[in-house]
Amino acid sequence: MTDVATMTPTDARRRFRDGHVAPTTGWCDGWTQANLLAVPEALAWDFLLFAQRNPKPCPVLDVLDAGETAGPLLDGDIRTDVPRYRVYVDGELVDEPTDVTRWWQADLVSFLVGCSFTFEAALREESVPVRHIEQGTNVPMYRTSVRCRAAGAVSGPLVVSMRPVPADLVAAAVRVTSRYPSVHGAPVHVGDPDALGIADLDRPDFGDVVRLEPGDVPVFWACGVTPQAAVMESRPSLAIAHAPGHMLVTDARNSAYQVP
């Protein structure tokens, strides 16, 4: 079996297009992964403004024109190349298909939003362990009590991903991820789940439970599932997103989003 870490984005997308389903953490080291959100054109302004006003959870990497299914970041088809999707009608999750061709509308505007999986290879290169990869699971994600800044009809809570980090490597994790502001950048919070309104780390709202090793501290990064939480609250007529942790692997190199 091919090691998914060394796979090219083209090959990964082909695998997913052919029906393979898996979280994309650990796939295609060095290539940027993206969250997907597609909404009808009439709602696109509010969602783009929401993203602009909340750049930590919603760093926009690209916006496709209405009806477009490919773009500079992907030589493929956003309707088929994500491992699993979520389809929301009036804010309710109605389908989790591996292909959204039958849900597609010509007026859908697609947003590609940065994903923290992008910096996980850099963390491991600097000897910061990534526990959910070690444990073979998806990253855990939580809704928080922190409110995003609203835009028009769009509002919602901040969603975070959590990675347990050994206490003596927290500073390194901050330093490494700070270099990637376009894919959530530095942590928004270190160490105290209560302060984010997270009652129980073992009950993530999205993704899987991850086990803390002795001496690990929970470190929280802003998460690109935040727009989906806004969909659930703001209830647009239709929204198509990736399933949390099941990202679009793009043709952009991580280095394109790294700052010194």
Next chain:
Amino acid sequence: MTDVATMTPTDARRRFRDGHVAPTTGWCDGWTQANLLAVPEALAWDFLLFAQRNPKPCPVLDVLDAGETAGPLLDGDIRTDVPRYRVYVDGELVDEPTDVTRWWQADLVSFLVGCSFTFEAALREESVPVRHIEQGTNVPMYRTSVRCRAAGAVSGPLVVSMRPVPADLVAAAVRVTSRYPSVHGAPVHVGDPDALGIADLDRPDFGDVVRLEPGDVPVFWACGVTPQAAVMESRPSLAIAHAPGHMLVTDARNSAYQVP
């Protein structure tokens, strides 16, 4: 006379509101300066998407709701607090007032876009001279032959600002400005005006001529006048902007936009 470098944003905006006219280079060290562009709501999507697709020249710091004249970045009034404005009707420059109250419309959406004046204090702190400040002039700005990525009806060329930098300090200038991606970040080009389609450095399209000292190399940064060049090309019914180099001084600290 108060040293403009140590003035607070509130005091600077009051000076400009009271009719003082000057380029803002060198004003309010440590505080973020912004380009202004206000367009009718019906055109706002295309302009926001244009900015998103061209983040080097158009790093959006904030977007005000239609009709709003203040926001989190300024406790003031964007119609009066900029030293000088430019008003465009159908893409033609029709007025350069110091107050745009009479041009204001309730449907105008204002974009605040990062400005490279923001990092000039950091350059000087690292002993990189800023020649136009030394020479008491505005920075020179040039239209280039580089095309921005279009969005809907909005298209135009990249505009750059130019600062002469001693050859042995170019690397320092790159390093320092790289830390400020939200205010144009690292240079887009170093050393060869021809490659940008700039025929004569002594004929800037905006701002003033600056004299190169012996051993200086021309260094080019993406410039927030780019949206104005797009206005001239795309000809919206109305657009209100700052006069080049005459920026809005905001209440945001530069450090808020610095990356490690």
